[in-house]
Amino acid sequence: MASSDQTQTAVLGALSIMPMTGYALREQIRDTLGHFWGESFGQLYPALTDLERAGMVEREGAGEGRSSRFAITNAGVTRLRELLAEPPQPTRPRNGMMLRLFFGRQLGPEACRRLVLDAREQAEAQLAAMKAARNDLQQEHHLTQDVPYILLTVSAGEHGARATIAWADETLAALESLPPTSTKDFS
Amino acid sequence: MASSDQTQTAVLGALSIMPMTGYALREQIRDTLGHFWGESFGQLYPALTDLERAGMVEREGAGEGRSSRFAITNAGVTRLRELLAEPPQPTRPRNGMMLRLFFGRQLGPEACRRLVLDAREQAEAQLAAMKAARNDLQQEHHLTQDVPYILLTVSAGEHGARATIAWADETLAALESLPPTSTKDFS
DNA sequence: CGCTACATGTAAGGTGTTACATGATTCC
DNA sequence: GGAATCATGTAACACCTTACATGTAGCG
Numbered sequence: 001m002a003s004s005d006q007t008q009t010a011v012l013g014a015l016s017i018m019p020m021t022g023y024a025l026r027e028q029i030r031d032t033l034g035h036f037w038g039e040s041f042g043q044l045y046p047a048l049t050d051l052e053r054a055g056m057v058e059r060e061g062a063g064e065g066r067s068s069r070f071a072i073t074n075a076g077v078t079r080l081r082e083l084l085a086e087p088p089q090p091t092r093p094r095n096g097m098m099l100r101l102f103f104g105r106q107l108g109p110e111a112c113r114r115l116v117l118d119a120r121e122q123a124e125a126q127l128a129a130m131k132a133a134r135n136d137l138q139q140e141h142h143l144t145q146d147v148p149y150i151l152l153t154v155s156a157g158e159h160g161a162r163a164t165i166a167w168a169d170e171t172l173a174a175l176e177s178l179p180p181t182s183t184k185d186f187s
Numbered sequence: 188m189a190s191s192d193q194t195q196t197a198v199l200g201a202l203s204i205m206p207m208t209g210y211a212l213r214e215q216i217r218d219t220l221g222h223f224w225g226e227s228f229g230q231l232y233p234a235l236t237d238l239e240r241a242g243m244v245e246r247e248g249a250g251e252g253r254s255s256r257f258a259i260t261n262a263g264v265t266r267l268r269e270l271l272a273e274p275p276q277p278t279r280p281r282n283g284m285m286l287r288l289f290f291g292r293q294l295g296p297e298a299c300r301r302l303v304l305d306a307r308e309q310a311e312a313q314l315a316a317m318k319a320a321r322n323d324l325q326q327e328h329h330l331t332q333d334v335p336y337i338l339l340t341v342s343a344g345e346h347g348a349r350a351t352i353a354w355a356d357e358t359l360a361a362l363e364s365l366p367p368t369s370t371k372d373f374s
Numbered sequence: 375c376g377c378t379a380c381a382t383g384t385a386a387g388g389t390g391t392t393a394c395a396t397g398a399t400t401c402c
Numbered sequence: 403g404g405a406a407t408c409a410t411g412t413a414a415c416a417c418c419t420t421a422c423a424t425g426t427a428g429c430g
Contacts, residue, residue: 004389006281013290023409037286038279040390045411068409077293084294088283088302092225092418094193096275098343099224103200104336106264107271112336115275148365149291149299156285156354163350167343178335191417210381227418232383255381279390380427391416399408 003047005083010039011047012072012080015057017146019071022048032133035126035157051076109178116175120168123161130157190234192270197226198234199259199267202244204333206258209235219320222313222344238263296365303362307355310348317344 014020014028022045029039048070051057056076059068072080097115104112133154137147201207201215209232216226235257238244243263246255259267284302291299320341324334 006283007390010286013286013293016290016293021409022411023407026409033286033289034280035285036280036282036289038281040279040392042391042393042412043389045409049411080290081293084287084290085298088287091281091283092227093221093223094225094278095223096193096277098222098340099196099200099220100271100275101339101343102220102223102337103203103267103271103333104339105333106200106203106268111272112339146290146292148361150289152288152291152299152358152361153285155357156288159350159354160347163346167346170342171339174335174339208381209383210379213381229384229419229421230417232381236383376430378427378429381425382423383425384423385421387418387420389416389418392414393412394414395410395412397409399406401406402404 003043003050005086006089007039007043007047008051009080009083010037011044011051012056012076012083015070015072016077016080017143019060019069021069025070035129036153054079108180109175110180113172113175116168116171120165120172123164123168126157127161127165130154130161133157190230190237192273193276194226194230194234195238196267196270197224198231198238199243199263199270202257202259203264203267204330206247206256208256212257222316223340241266295367296362297367300359300362303355303358307352307359310351310355313344313348314352317341317348 010029010033011025014025014033020028025048026039026041026044029037029044033039048057052059052070054075056073056079057070058073060071061068097119100107100115101112134151137143137150137154140147143150197216197220198212201212201220207215212235213226213228213231216224216231220226235244239246239257241262242260243266244257244259247258248255284306287294287302288299321338324330324337324341327334330337
């Protein structure tokens with residue numbers, strides 16, 4: 001039980017969609033959940049070991065030369081549903097860009113502008129990634145049960161990205177009219 | 188140097204706006220930065236001690252019965268500007284609601300609906316809080332230098348909250364048409 | 375006089391990140 | 403045969419949360 005509930009939820013969830021190796025799991029979590037979930041990969045294999053010991057996942061096809069894939073068991077599905085039913089535990093927000101803008105008087109308008117431009121670019125990239133994800137999901141016929149739910153998170157990503165872009169454009173305009181901070185200008 | 192750069196940035200930043208006690212600092216960080224920044228308050232006083240030792244903050248008005256306020260020094264302002272100029276270190280996202288929606292097939296549409304409704308309410312509350320913040324900021328005449336920057340973060344909060352509300356409404360409609368998950372329905 | 379808010383801290387324990395270590399397989 | 407990718411792990415360290423400890427000031 002070294003691994004946290006949070007990590008177990010992500011791992012069991014991913015394996016509930018399809019069995020895969022630890023390596024593939026890592027990639028799926030990075031690439032597919034990446035927009036709203038990050039994992040500490042140093043805990044991933046320990047978590048798999050824990051879950052295996054607890055009978056919630058099984059290795060398939062080990063022994064021969066082939067590498068083993070992990071699959072969720074019935075007990076694992078039960079546990080996953082328990083975990084999902086618990087209220088999400090809120091995580092401490094830490095938005096470095098917002099912190100810098102808030103104290104932007106010390107940083108100056110020019111540096112703020114760069115931060116906002118950067119955020120805008122990231123949002124554009126995210127919008128493109130969400131579009132690509134929509135496309136990919138239509139191809140994956142073996143996921144039909146999961147796709148409607150996954151699309152909800154894709155849609156959230158799109159709404160968020162569009163909001164960021166709109167905000168960035170407004171903000172860039174507002175920053176134009178701000179005077180630079182003088183070096184001695186603090187109380 | 189037990190305290191992290193991140194915490195130091197927040198503390199120095201807050202004190203760059205006005206001197207205050209550790210207790211007030213805690214409240215300001217919770218209430219004012221709260222929408223995009225959380226602090227580990229267990230590290231707050233240690234951070235103040237570190238910063239004092241490093242000559243970046245000073246206690247004012249200690250000695251008598253009155254409690255001491257912390258003020259930023261010139262060295263502290265210099266350090267703050269250094270810290271703010273560093274690129275924001277991206278934090279791993281951990282959105283529990285999105286994780287639950289993504290695996291919503293296991294959770295079922297009804298529980299998903301509750302999660303989304305919850306998020307919608309929080310977004311409404313945030314929108315109201317941002318409106319109140321705008322109001323408060325107009326009253327604070329001693330902050331005129333900082334207000335334009337602070338408003339940028341308020342605006343971001345508004346854009347984000349509105350995006351969440353729009354997404355939630357779409358999502359609630361989409362969830363209506365999803366069939367409940369049968370207990371045996373997994374591969 | 376008791377309750378609430380103000381004020382300053384500490385320390386144990388839990389969590390997460392990072393960098394490293396190791397080897398197999400595939401592709402050119 | 404060398405490089406890239408697949409695959410599985412570990413261990414040290416950095417970080418944060420939580421609960422506790424302690425005392426003062428103001429107010430009804």
